[in-house]
Amino acid sequence: MAAPPSIADRLFWPVVLGGAASLWFGPRALAAAGAVVAVILLHRLGRGRRFRRLVRAIAAHHGETLALRRRQECYLDPYDNLIADGWLRERDYFVARTVAPRLERAGYGDLLASRRDEVLAIVEEAASRPEPEPAEADLPDDGIAYERFCAALLERAGWHARATRASGDQGADVIAECDGTRLVVQCKRYARPVGNGAVQEVVAARSYWSADLAAVVSNAGFTPSARKLAAATDVRLLHHDDLATLAPRPSDRRR
Template identity: 60%
Template sequence: MSGQPHIVGRLFWTSVIGGGLGLWYGRPAFALTALALAAILIWALDRPRRFRKRVRGIARRHARTLALRRRQESFVDPYGNLIEDGWLRERDYFVERTILPEIEARGFADYAEPHWDAMVAIVEAVAAAVILPDAAEAPEDGIAYEQFCAARLTAAGWRAHATQASGDQGADIVAERDRVRLVVQCKRYAKPVGNAAVQEVAAACRYWSGDMAAVVSNAGFTPAARKLAAATGVALLHHDDLDDLHPMRQVPGRGRAAAPPA
């Protein structure tokens, strides 16, 4: 049932019941009925504000993750154009899978379709308001980027070292913590990383007898890479995620992907 008929029904039945009581009890009942009708109208008029507040609260619970995904899934192409296709898909996915179920459970099901753009705008504003570490701090050179990621893992409590350029079998970093071995491939790209990197690190994890595998990049990942990562148990991370990465015993190819920290 939509919100408007619901409000109309409340007003109608309050008037009918209050009018009947007013005929029996007189002015006090009529006065109480008028107050009840006013309260219903105020509640109805305040509903859009409550809806926006609810959506904003949900988005703020995931603000840092949204901000990271916004950075990861946006890049500048060789022609200088800002490409945000990946972020736009991610933003819509978040609204559909995270926001909609909660607002529907809170009685705003009728707001979902007509207020879609408003929800998207709120998510965009929340993600844009988060101040993230400067992305420019990541070295542009591939070898330096691997060392940079290894240092981030070390600071997070891992014993991490970059592998040799030859004979690494697709692993750029091998790290251990709490008896869990992590195998990482690093990609310093100007565009989303494809599924070849996922295939390579999954194979490298088996070669190095790893428990976790991850591709780390300053850029985002293609839909094909995300689909393959979900099937093979490979985590797809931004280098900022390394600061909070915890051990998970998840061998690629034997279950769901290890998720980045929220």
């Protein structure tokens, strides 16, 4: 995409034509040309403000998703260091695939490189909204209680859900049904991203329980290998916050 005209390009013809007109029509023509130049300058000077306003609007529109992805992709390692590598990749992806195309279409694409830090700060602000209740500190500490917690969230969303027994579940911690759709869930209360072992288990559970949908639910994020395997096996990777609004679709039911 070609760069937008510079301020000098925009002012060239108004100045030239205004100067020429003033020779024929006097001070009034010169004043009119001056007014045109002033409008162009004011519009140009406000471009940065409009750029920021557009970025804030884009980030705010996706704020809930950004906040959820930030919670999923940030975690504390065993040494109490905040590991945010996954979130930083997610943030860059959002800027490249969502923000940049909108800026290009609106004529602000040339500003993105020079104002990238400003854009990232706006996205961080939008993603830093407080976590909805229940807070992480209020989550059950042990795995079995977390399974029951996830089943209760599904019940609120309209599913008939039950946590399975600790043994003999064949990879399904929760089994839920709604409108003829059966869902099997692996629940992982972890302090670090969940690996692809959980995806493999829930794939087996989907077959064993003849389920339509399979999901891994965690309070933490997921490793890149888990995401890759989930995409290949049609497994949903969810944060427990997603369960409160999870609803089956007609296309989810296996034929």
